[in-house]
Amino acid sequence: MVYVQTLVNGIVLGALYACLAVGFSLVWGVLNVINMLHGSVIIFGGYLTFFAWHSYGIHPLFALPVVAAFMFLIGYVTQLLMINRVIDQPVLTTLTLTFGLDLILYNFMTVYYTATPRRVTLDLGALDLFGIAVPVDRVFGMVLALALTGLLYLVLRRSRIGRAIVAVRMDSAAAALMGIKVDRIYAITFGIGALMAGATGAIFAMVYPVTTNLSGTYLGKAFVVCVIGGLGSVPGALAGGIVLGIVESFAGQFFGPQHALTVGFLLMLILLVVKPTGLTGIKGYE
Amino acid sequence: MAEPLLSIENLSAGYGDIRVLWDISLAVQAGEITCIVGSNGAGKSTLLRTISGLVPANSGRIMFDGANIANMPPDRILATGIVHVPEGRRLFRGLSVRDNLLLGAYLRKDDTAVKRDLDYVFTLFPILQERWKQDATTLSGGEQQMCAIGRGIMSKPKLLMIDELSLGLAPRLVERLGEALLEINRTTGITILLVEQDVITAFEIARHGLIIETGRVSKTGTTEALSGDPAIRQAYLGV
Numbered sequence: 001m002v003y004v005q006t007l008v009n010g011i012v013l014g015a016l017y018a019c020l021a022v023g024f025s026l027v028w029g030v031l032n033v034i035n036m037l038h039g040s041v042i043i044f045g046g047y048l049t050f051f052a053w054h055s056y057g058i059h060p061l062f063a064l065p066v067v068a069a070f071m072f073l074i075g076y077v078t079q080l081l082m083i084n085r086v087i088d089q090p091v092l093t094t095l096t097l098t099f100g101l102d103l104i105l106y107n108f109m110t111v112y113y114t115a116t117p118r119r120v121t122l123d124l125g126a127l128d129l130f131g132i133a134v135p136v137d138r139v140f141g142m143v144l145a146l147a148l149t150g151l152l153y154l155v156l157r158r159s160r161i162g163r164a165i166v167a168v169r170m171d172s173a174a175a176a177l178m179g180i181k182v183d184r185i186y187a188i189t190f191g192i193g194a195l196m197a198g199a200t201g202a203i204f205a206m207v208y209p210v211t212t213n214l215s216g217t218y219l220g221k222a223f224v225v226c227v228i229g230g231l232g233s234v235p236g237a238l239a240g241g242i243v244l245g246i247v248e249s250f251a252g253q254f255f256g257p258q259h260a261l262t263v264g265f266l267l268m269l270i271l272l273v274v275k276p277t278g279l280t281g282i283k284g285y286e
Numbered sequence: 287m288a289e290p291l292l293s294i295e296n297l298s299a300g301y302g303d304i305r306v307l308w309d310i311s312l313a314v315q316a317g318e319i320t321c322i323v324g325s326n327g328a329g330k331s332t333l334l335r336t337i338s339g340l341v342p343a344n345s346g347r348i349m350f351d352g353a354n355i356a357n358m359p360p361d362r363i364l365a366t367g368i369v370h371v372p373e374g375r376r377l378f379r380g381l382s383v384r385d386n387l388l389l390g391a392y393l394r395k396d397d398t399a400v401k402r403d404l405d406y407v408f409t410l411f412p413i414l415q416e417r418w419k420q421d422a423t424t425l426s427g428g429e430q431q432m433c434a435i436g437r438g439i440m441s442k443p444k445l446l447m448i449d450e451l452s453l454g455l456a457p458r459l460v461e462r463l464g465e466a467l468l469e470i471n472r473t474t475g476i477t478i479l480l481v482e483q484d485v486i487t488a489f490e491i492a493r494h495g496l497i498i499e500t501g502r503v504s505k506t507g508t509t510e511a512l513s514g515d516p517a518i519r520q521a522y523l524g525v
Contacts, residue, residue, distance in 0.1 A: 174372060
């Protein structure tokens with residue numbers, strides 16, 4: 001029974017990881033940019049959600065769409081005005097740029113908000129399903145995370161803009177011949193990445209402490225999920241997230257929570273050697 | 287003689303410091319099929335890439351339908367009615383045949399006409415309808431070329447430019463594609479500019495021909511006259 005509890009914990013955690021990583025994965029896949037900002041944008045979204053709740057009593061569920069839309073705008077403008085200028089440079093150049101932007105955002109938040117952990121406490125209690133206890137706020141977070149990830153999948157698969165994003169990812173010169181403004185699609189894609197990060201931040205504010213100290217950890221998680229699941233695809237991020245969640249959950253059970261992170265990274269290293277395309281093996285898109 | 291649909295005046299272009307096109311001048315008449323032939327590296331593909339805005343023009347004018355389109359961004363050039371079917375088809379992997387075709391209509395807002403054009407492409411190439419759900423890059427070479435041409439038609443062009451129609455395809459398929467081009471030209475009135483290494487094929491399909499050598503237009507004329515020219519017969523037709 002204790003294993004079932006661990007498994008359930010892992011799946012809940014995994015859904016949150018998928019949502020955390022999917023924007024990072026999309027940006028990496030489409031733009032070939034390793035977005036070092038991702039972790040800090042999650043934290044930023046978390047702070048905005050926390051203060052909306054703490055200062056104005058706005059429920060995170062209502063803060064989420066506003067925070068997400070705001071992050072989209074920030075991401076869109078950042079890509080259009082800054083990253084697009086160096087988008088054709090080697091990946092190390094864009095990595096350095098986003099790393100620099102991350103330092104600015106990270107230190108701004110540390111100074112402005114201080115690193116004291118804060119959390120939205122909704123006190124929803126826990127569900128008891130046949131002896132398995134699941135905190136309601138986590139289930140709520142999981143449902144939101146899955147819904148957002150699913151929505152992104154649908155947008156990429158079914159919409160005109162989604163087709164354009166996939167086309168740019170596959171062949172940007174041929175996409176330009178279709179009349180697609182490639183730099184705009186880059187900006188929209190980076191905006192979606194930031195939107196997903198902001199939304200993740202809003203969800204995480206309900207289940208984890210919000211502190212800048214965690215920004216590096218989240219970035220690391222996004223990285224591991226991408227490598228495990230396969231880069232640049234929604235199903236890949238979902239598979240990678242769930243697998244990492246379950247593995248970390250069981251690793252915490254057997255070796256103690258302090259080793260959960262190590263086991264996650266170990267899994268990533270093994271996959272890099274054995275199956276570099278990730279579990280889903282999709283080199284494609286979405 | 288009527289005003290040509292496309293006329294290029296003293297165009298030069300290239301990549302960085304490397305100049306590929308030297309002082310190109312040519313005209314394409316509306317409603318006709320014109321071909322550009324020349325050996326490897328003569329600058330045929332660069333010419334098309336310059337017309338469609340992928341490569342910047344260093345000097346000269348590209349007059350299309352009364353306006354100079356040189357150095358406009360690709361999406362605006364497409365909106366004026368020039369479609370470029372690139373060498374090697376360049377279909378989008380991971381997207382279905384139908385999605386690839388619809389990407390051709392990316393800029394269009396007239397949904398009912400888009401639907402009608404999609405039906406037209408499917409009547410023209412029934413195999414595409416049969417395989418509409420399939421990943422376009424898993425089609426055979428000939429089917430991929432059909433899909434690429436179809437994608438071009440979906441943009442509703444006035445001028446359809448096709449780079450290397452026959453590349454890597456069996457002669458029977460090339461013949462089939464050539465017939466399709468003639469039918470497109472006849473039924474829709476779309477002007478076609480065909481770039482080909484295979485001179486015999488090109489001359490069979492097109493009525494007018496241009497020969498490009500080392501970035502310059504060396505000869506122009508009807509394909510009938512060109513295939514009668516002894517120098518061309520020796521250099522390109524191997525007789």
